[in-house]
Amino acid sequence: MITPPSSVRRSERSRRAILRSALDLCTERGYGHVTIEAIAADAGVSKKTIYRWWPSKGAVLLEAFTDALIDATPFVDTGDIGADLRSHVAGAVKLLSVPPFGPAYAGILSELHHDDRLAQQLREQLVDPRVEEAIGRLRSAQDQGQIPPGADLPLAVEMLYGPVYYRHVLRKPVQDEETIATLVDHVLRSLRAPGY
Amino acid sequence: MITPPSSVRRSERSRRAILRSALDLCTERGYGHVTIEAIAADAGVSKKTIYRWWPSKGAVLLEAFTDALIDATPFVDTGDIGADLRSHVAGAVKLLSVPPFGPAYAGILSELHHDDRLAQQLREQLVDPRVEEAIGRLRSAQDQGQIPPGADLPLAVEMLYGPVYYRHVLRKPVQDEETIATLVDHVLRSLRAPGY
DNA sequence: CGGAAACGGAACGTACCGTGTCGTGTCGTT
DNA sequence: AACGACACGACACGGTACGTTCCGTTTCCG
Numbered sequence: 031m032i033t034p035p036s037s038v039r040r041s042e043r044s045r046r047a048i049l050r051s052a053l054d055l056c057t058e059r060g061y062g063h064v065t066i067e068a069i070a071a072d073a074g075v076s077k078k079t080i081y082r083w084w085p086s087k088g089a090v091l092l093e094a095f096t097d098a099l100i101d102a103t104p105f106v107d108t109g110d111i112g113a114d115l116r117s118h119v120a121g122a123v124k125l126l127s128v129p130p131f132g133p134a135y136a137g138i139l140s141e142l143h144h145d146d147r148l149a150q151q152l153r154e155q156l157v158d159p160r161v162e163e164a165i166g167r168l169r170s171a172q173d174q175g176q177i178p179p180g181a182d183l184p185l186a187v188e189m190l191y192g193p194v195y196y197r198h199v200l201r202k203p204v205q206d207e208e209t210i211a212t213l214v215d216h217v218l219r220s221l222r223a224p225g226y
Numbered sequence: 227m228i229t230p231p232s233s234v235r236r237s238e239r240s241r242r243a244i245l246r247s248a249l250d251l252c253t254e255r256g257y258g259h260v261t262i263e264a265i266a267a268d269a270g271v272s273k274k275t276i277y278r279w280w281p282s283k284g285a286v287l288l289e290a291f292t293d294a295l296i297d298a299t300p301f302v303d304t305g306d307i308g309a310d311l312r313s314h315v316a317g318a319v320k321l322l323s324v325p326p327f328g329p330a331y332a333g334i335l336s337e338l339h340h341d342d343r344l345a346q347q348l349r350e351q352l353v354d355p356r357v358e359e360a361i362g363r364l365r366s367a368q369d370q371g372q373i374p375p376g377a378d379l380p381l382a383v384e385m386l387y388g389p390v391y392y393r394h395v396l397r398k399p400v401q402d403e404e405t406i407a408t409l410v411d412h413v414l415r416s417l418r419a420p421g422y
Numbered sequence: 423c424g425g426a427a428a429c430g431g432a433a434c435g436t437a438c439c440g441t442g443t444c445g446t447g448t449c450g451t452t
Numbered sequence: 453a454a455c456g457a458c459a460c461g462a463c464a465c466g467g468t469a470c471g472t473t474c475c476g477t478t479t480c481c482g
Contacts, residue, residue: 039428039480062340065469076430081471133339139395140336143329144258149397157396185389185408192388193381199335199395200353201345212381216416223419235449235459261438272461277440 035082047073048080049094056091056130061137064091088141088148091134096156098131105163111171115190115214118164120207123194127204136198161187181221189217231278243269244276245290252287252326257333260287284337284344287330292352294327301359307367311386311410314360316403319390323400332394357383377417385413 051073055064066087070077084090103121106114126132142149161184168183177183193213197204205213247269251260262283266273280286299317302310322328338345357380364379373379389409393400401409 035428037427039426041429041479044429060340066471067469070430074430076428076432077471078431078473079429082428136339140339142395142397143332143336144256153396153398182408182412185405185412188389188392189385189409189412192390192392193384194388195395196384196388196391199338199391200349201338202349209381212378213385216378216381216385216413219419220412220416223415231459233459235457237460240460262440263438266461270461272463273440274442274462275460278459 040083041079044073044075044079045083048075048090049097052087052090053094053098053130053134056134056137061091061133061140064137086141086145086148088138088145089151092138092148092152092156095131095134095138099125099156103160105167107167107170109174111168111174111176112214112218114167115218116207116211118167119190119194119210119214122191123204123210126194126198132198139199164190177218177221186217186221189220190214236279237275240269240271240275241279244271244286245293248283248286249290249294249326249330252330252333257287257329257336260333282337282341282344284334284341285347288334288344288348288352291327291330291334295321295352299356301363303363303366305370307364307370307372308410308414310363311414312403312407314363315386315390315406315410318387319400319406322390322394328394335395360386373414373417382413382417385416386410 048069051069052064055068055072059068064087066077066080069075069087069090070080080090084093102125103118105118108114126135138148138152142152164187165183168177168181168186171177172179172181172183190213193205196202244265247265248260251264251268255264260283262273262276265271265283265286266276276286280289298321299314301314304310322331334344334348338348360383361379364373364377364382367373368375368377368379386409389401392398
């Protein structure tokens with residue numbers, strides 16, 4: 031089933047109700063117990079309507095998650111790269127710690143390995159743009175001399191986000207502010223220190 | 227349902243057939259399409275027998291995965307902490323890149339968020355012991371003066387494994403040896419460099 | 423105003439779930 | 453050596469969610 035029949039006659043009312051119900055049910059029952067049938071019933075919508083516009087439960091929740099995430103963890107530029115990275119990572123960690131976003135994102139991640147299209151969509155719509163933003167912020171710090179010219183910025187981003195994903199998928203307790211600060215410090219140090 | 231009736235009369239033959247079929251089916255169809263019914267049929271075993279010893283599909287594959295992983299990524303001590311970490315991380319990355327282990331582990335991770343017991347089991351049986359091993363190896367390097375005394379070793383482990391998990395769950399291309407070497411270098415640098 | 427298309431509702435067959443029952447075989451116990 | 457307990461394979465069961473189809477209604481574009 032292909033995602034969009036691309037029509038202007040689509041009911042915005044139904045779309046909103048579906049996305050809202052998907053997130054609500056994710057909070058109430060957890061991602062694993064959210065079903066298309068339950069979403070349809072809760073949203074007062076026909077199953078056919080959901081299947082017409084989304085290929086799967088994961089796609090519905092990805093759209094809902096993306097919509098809700100957009101302005102949750104902005105990349106600000108106060109001139110202090112350390113402070114900006116700390117607040118950015120803290121924002122992401124905090125968002126993942128509250129329902130429905132934490133469980134929803136975990137559920138979405140869990141679908142990626144048997145849903146190629148969803149994986150591509152997540153990377154293109156969510157991950158890659160944000161990684162680019164992060165690299166942009168690091169480059170700006172580079173211009174201001176806070177980071178050496180030759181630093182491996184993409185690696186730095188993975189070293190920052192890696193532990194966040196690591197703890198999230200393994201369901202380890204989320205990092206507190208102090209741990210995040212230590213993490214950011216280490217990443218920045220690793221960029222500044224000479225090779226050994 | 228509780229996992230083991232703890233009996234000595236258990237059929238080792240059935241157990242092996244079940245674990246083997248679980249991994250085989252994971253290779254052939256992918257984790258999402260592996261079902262208890264399919265495992266039972268493939269292994270020539272009654273469903274009841276599977277449910278008697280394992281609470282879920284995830285638990286079966288966790289046992290199969292653990293059995294197969296044990297000696298895949300050992301912690302050796304050649305005296306060179308950089309070389310040892312590189313080979314260890316490379317081993318983990320390589321293992322995750324081949325079926326059925328990559329898909330199986332991804333599937334297991336995907337179950338964690340709606341299966342508290344499986345999450346606990348994975349951490350206790352797989353993750354925590356290996357983290358302790360890694361910390362032990364780092365501490366040994368500390369004793370040899372390759373790492374400063376006050377270094378945050380648990381954080382170092384998360385900085386090493388974080389990017390591996392990050393790429394695995396997002397299904398980004400796996401790291402090559404050079405990237406892994408760069409990652410290890412950065413982590414070691416971050417431990418050695420002074421705070422800023 | 424006419425028709426195309428999205429809509430809600432209901433029903434369908436299929437797949438897999440987790441459980442129950444039954445007869446068989448095998449292994450500890452005495 | 454005989455018993456008895458228990459794991460085993462097999463099969464059947466009700467339940468849930470899947471993804472699809474049909475129908476009659478509503479909505480909006482032209």
